[in-house]
Amino acid sequence: MSIDYALVQAINTLFYASILFLIASGLSLIYGIMRILNLAHGSFYMLGAYISYTAAMLWIGPTPAGFVAGFVLSLAFLAAVGALTERILIRPLYSKPSELQLLLTFALMIALDDVVKMIWGPEYKSFTKLPWGYMSIGHYSVPIYMLVVIASSTIIGLLLWWFFAKTTIGKQMRAAAYNPEIAAALGMNTDLLFVSAFALGSALSGFAGAMASPILTAYPGMGTDAIVLSFAVIVIGGMGSILGSVVGALIAAIARTVMVIVYPLLEVALIYIVMIIVLLVKPTGLFGKEIVERR
């Protein structure tokens, strides 16, 4: 194996890990703060992908401006969708058995697939062009776009860490995660904290979709693939931990690359094997805290 080839595979792996991290950290922070497992989280990823496609291929054209517009639009749109989902669909169910939340978000996931088919049709949507050109590594050529995605995801990871470690609202979200009733009785607006956390987590997923689709295309059902993979990432890394999402995403991406090299037909199989091993050895995930059932 040449150095060039290894470098290309490393970039591929980091690109894939960046996308997985963005989706999984959103899912994990929503679960960590609200104990809501949003099965439609992957569908938000899909919506982000289609919005990015629409902006870059249908409206503005595959220029850097078109792509950046797509990223910003997806981020904003999915933040709004997340806020509305929490406010209208999920809030009435906080005091109800958690099966209801699962059923409801499952229904939303199915419905969004149909919405996407209705608006954009059932076929795959490919981007004809990537912005920012290519870089050659030996006789391989790697899109600079991938490096932009890796850098963006790294910056977002650092911002998330800063947000939860340093800002009052981030700390209030952690307080509300521990005990929402006490937080509210102490004067914290938990409604606002929850709707913001849900919007933030959903926006991360939408942004992930927007960044992924130029390479991985957009198609109905991609949300289901994404949610299943991000479960694996979270199980490996641990629920409710940003560092866990980073490590989980890296491990999953490495496992995928290994399979792509040795047996591409089973691209994601090793991810699930790792997941099962972690579940057996350390059920809380590598960096997970004990998550207490709240109600």
Add this chain to the structure above:
Amino acid sequence: MKILVKSIWTKLGGIDVLRGVTLEISSTSSIALIGRNGAGKTTLLRTILGILKPYRGSIVVEKGGEQIQTTRMKPYKIARLGIGYVPQGRMIFPDLTVEENLEVAYGSPVPSDVLEWIYTIIPDLKKLRKRLGMYLSGGEQQMLAIARALVRRPKILLLDEPLEGLAPRIVKTITKTLRDIREEGVGLFITEPGNIKRIKPLAEKAYGIDRGEIVYSGNVDGILQDPVARRRIWGL
């Protein structure tokens, strides 16, 4: 400021836990609520704070000559009227430091004058500023829970069994701290499972509660002489 609780009924799991409770809490007095385990003390505090909603009766906060209906208000709005809460079991946020516990309750980094005020009332906390909640002893947690309830400079503090489960020496310290807070012009409402001797130095008046009903209202010593209170609270 006053909290007027007017014959409230609150259900938990289909059972009437509060059954027509009427009482008055004021920023100019210190009141004990005495009742044994399961009498409904915590339920009463949680209802006053809006965490639980009574299905009958009402709660009014009297503030600056205004009558504010809080029966259906959100807990955070009730808290911001000037009501501090020290929950049973302290409920310190374990992965936040002492100062961060204060910060989240205040809503932004606590201004230095408020911090200074808190550290003059509870000096022991100052050297624990950077320690995580999970590493505090029971007494330290109780101090922090009190401090956390004070950061918004409330007029009334609701304290749920603040002396329970602490060593006698710590009980003494907390008692002194609460008396200082009273001196600062903050009204206290303190629940106590049954130890009159330790609550006496803290309370000017007492209510007795049993099975969701107020069974006594009067001075603290009187509760031990009252036949109804003796029978229902202590089974004598």
